[in-house]
Each structure stands twice: as C-alpha cells, then as structure tokens.
Amino acid sequence: MATTTETSTQYALGYSNSEHDRLIRQANRIAPTTERLFREAGIRPGHRVLDLGSGMGDVAMLVAKLVGPSGEVVGIERDANSIARARERVAAAGLTNVSFTQSDVNQIVSDKPFDAAVGRFILMFLPDPASVLRSLLKLIRPGGAIAFQEPTWIPFLASSARLPLWSKVLGSIHETFLRSGVNPEMGPDLFKMFQEVGLPAPSMRMEALLGSDAEFTGLITDLIGSLQPLAQQHNVSLEALGDFGTLAQRVQAEVTTSKTVVSFVPIVGVWARKAE
Ligand SMILES: C[S@@+](CC[C@H](N)C(=O)[O-])C[C@H]1O[C@@H](n2cnc3c(N)ncnc32)[C@H](O)[C@@H]1O
Structure with missing residues (x-):
C-alpha cells in the first residue's frame, strides 16, 4: 500500500x-453503536476493511474483531503520534490483522480492493468530504460497503435546553465548529452526499447515549477544553462558561442537582453498498 505526502490543514x-x-474514553462508550452499524452493513470474517481517520485505533480494533484473523484492517491517519499510540494499543490487544498508514484521507492509494470502508467522526472535519467519498468508491470492490458514523448537533442542542450551563458548553462547541468549518450536521448530510457520489440512498439510524455520571459529562467538558485554542482563534467567547478549572465539576453538579440524564452527541450511522 503506497501513499503520497500529506496535506497540512489544521485538525480542530x-x-x-x-x-x-x-x-479513547469516548470510543469505549460508543463502541456498541459502532459495532451494530458495522454488523448491519455486512462486515464479516475475512473482509479487508479501510478505516478512515483512525485516531487512537479504536474503530480499527473493533473492526479487527469482526473480520477475524482471516480478515484485515488498514487504518488511515495523518498524525504520526496518533499512529504510534494506536500501534501500541493494537500490539497490547494481541491483534495481528491491523496496520496503520500515515496519509491524508484524500490521498489513499491501494493496489488491492477493499470489501468495505468505514469511519467515525472524520468526514465532519474534512473540507471536501464528497471528494473523499468519490475516491473511496474506487478503492472498494463492487458490492462493497461504505459505513460512517457522524454527528448531528441540532437535537443535541435542543435536548440541553433545560440545563443552562450544559447548554452554554454545547453552544460554545457548536459555534466553534461552525466558525472553523467543521460540519456538526455531517450525519444527516450524508443522505444527500452518498447519492451525489453515485451510491444508493443509504440506510440510516440515529443513536444518542444518555448518562449522568462524571465520566460521561466529562467527554463534553473535555471536548471544549480541546477546542479552546480554536475557539480563541475564531473569536468564540468562552467567558460565559466561567473558570475552566472548575467547569467539569459545575456541569456535573448541574446534572446531579437536576436529577436527569443528559445526551451524548447523537450519532448518525449511515451505510450503503457500491453497485455490483
Ligand atoms: C475525532 S478523531 C476520530 C478517531 C476515531 N475514528 C474514533 O472515532 O475514535 C478524527 C481523526 O481523524 C484524523 N484526521 C482528520 N483529518 C484527516 C485527514 N484529512 N486525513 C487523515 N486523517 C485525518 C485526525 O488526526 C484524528 O485522529
């Protein structure tokens, strides 16, 4: 498998x-929804699968278990440090059917066709996801599956309305995404995009985990922490969130006091098969 040099666009x-x-914590929580989608898309033992934007390798490792030792997973990731950590985790898990290639997802080259291409939370970050889907189609065999999980923030924002601080945190993340070119509605947008690139109308589902514990809410308060530099760069004011050092505890206190559950970002699972 060969790759060309990576392009340098900022990753949000x-x-x-x-x-x-x-x-990794997020991956542990959402793994069952990902596995359900991939099983429904027909990924099975012996398949050769491409995983786009493999990050810490969680999706690749999940697929590795579905395809078994006779199958193979190739993860595409442009960040060398992420790949190093993903490789360590794959070795620690004793998996021998997963490899990672350092490449931009726009520039994947392979001389052998794949049975499926998958990805989770990757198309939302790309400036031109349709062109990536078009190139992917050339790498998949006829009848092969394309399956992605991407977010939809509209119901996420709506469901947060009764909790003021939680709602402000989500609003700040959403605004930062919008101003920096990240697509928070990538999930539902794939209905049109799959058909524009020549795939049939995809099967789609939306799943939203609910929870109330500190690790669960921490996935989102830590996300705004990761986005802080980008928010500043795009003049998104985070002042209304107060001191970042205590944000996680204040959000958790709000959720606990309200005696309710909050949603994690609703995940849209989308899959279709390339024409035979
Ligand atoms: C939000 S993480 C998701 C990781 C993994 N798919 C998961 O769900 O746990 C997105 C990953 O895509 C990678 N990425 C973003 N843009 C990319 C591109 N153009 N080419 C290759 N990798 C990219 C990032 O480096 C990051 O590791």
Missing part, C-alpha cells in the same frame, strides 16, 4: 494527550 480537536485520552 488537536493532538494533545488529554484529547487522545478523551477519544
């Missing part, structure tokens, strides 16, 4: 250790 969430730890 950055590459701090704390963001990488957050991604």
Whole structure:
C-alpha cells in the first residue's frame, strides 16, 4: 500500500494527550453503536476493511474483531503520534490483522480492493468530504460497503435546553465548529452526499447515549477544553462558561442537582453498498 505526502490543514480537536485520552474514553462508550452499524452493513470474517481517520485505533480494533484473523484492517491517519499510540494499543490487544498508514484521507492509494470502508467522526472535519467519498468508491470492490458514523448537533442542542450551563458548553462547541468549518450536521448530510457520489440512498439510524455520571459529562467538558485554542482563534467567547478549572465539576453538579440524564452527541450511522 503506497501513499503520497500529506496535506497540512489544521485538525480542530488537536493532538494533545488529554484529547487522545478523551477519544479513547469516548470510543469505549460508543463502541456498541459502532459495532451494530458495522454488523448491519455486512462486515464479516475475512473482509479487508479501510478505516478512515483512525485516531487512537479504536474503530480499527473493533473492526479487527469482526473480520477475524482471516480478515484485515488498514487504518488511515495523518498524525504520526496518533499512529504510534494506536500501534501500541493494537500490539497490547494481541491483534495481528491491523496496520496503520500515515496519509491524508484524500490521498489513499491501494493496489488491492477493499470489501468495505468505514469511519467515525472524520468526514465532519474534512473540507471536501464528497471528494473523499468519490475516491473511496474506487478503492472498494463492487458490492462493497461504505459505513460512517457522524454527528448531528441540532437535537443535541435542543435536548440541553433545560440545563443552562450544559447548554452554554454545547453552544460554545457548536459555534466553534461552525466558525472553523467543521460540519456538526455531517450525519444527516450524508443522505444527500452518498447519492451525489453515485451510491444508493443509504440506510440510516440515529443513536444518542444518555448518562449522568462524571465520566460521561466529562467527554463534553473535555471536548471544549480541546477546542479552546480554536475557539480563541475564531473569536468564540468562552467567558460565559466561567473558570475552566472548575467547569467539569459545575456541569456535573448541574446534572446531579437536576436529577436527569443528559445526551451524548447523537450519532448518525449511515451505510450503503457500491453497485455490483
Ligand atoms: C475525532 S478523531 C476520530 C478517531 C476515531 N475514528 C474514533 O472515532 O475514535 C478524527 C481523526 O481523524 C484524523 N484526521 C482528520 N483529518 C484527516 C485527514 N484529512 N486525513 C487523515 N486523517 C485525518 C485526525 O488526526 C484524528 O485522529
């Protein structure tokens, strides 16, 4: 598998250790929804699967278990440090059917076709996701599956309305995404985009985990922490959130006092099959 050189566009969430730890905690929570989607999309033992924007390797490792030792997963990630950590985790898990290639997702080259291409929380960060989907189609065999999980923030924002601080945190993240070119509605937008690139109308589902514990709310308060530099760069004021040092505790206190659950970002699962 060969790759060309990477392009350098900024990645919104950055590459701090704390963001990488957050991604792993997030992956643990949402793994069952991801696995359900991939099973429904027909990923099975023996398949050769491409994972776009593999980050810490969680999606690649999940797929590795579905395809088994006779299958193979190739993760595409442009950040070398992320790949190093993902490789360590794959080795620690004893998986021998996962490899990672350092490349921009726009520039994947492979001489062998894949049975499926997957990705989670990657298309939302790309300036031209349709062109990436078009290139992907050339890498998949006829009848192969394309399956992505991407967010929809509109119901997330609506569901936060009764909790003022939680709502402000979500509003700040959303505004930072919008101003920096990240698409918070990438999930539902894939209905049109799949068809524009020549795929059939995709099967779609939306899942939103609910929770109230500190690790759960921390996935979002830590996300605004990762986005802080980008928010500043795009003049998104975070003053209304108060002291960042105590933000997680104040959000958790609000949730606990309200005796309710909050939602994690609703995840839209989207899949379709390339024509035979
Ligand atoms: C939000 S993380 C998701 C990681 C993983 N898919 C998961 O769900 O746990 C997005 C990852 O995509 C990578 N990424 C973003 N833009 C990319 C691009 N143009 N080419 C390759 N990787 C990219 C980032 O470096 C980051 O590791």
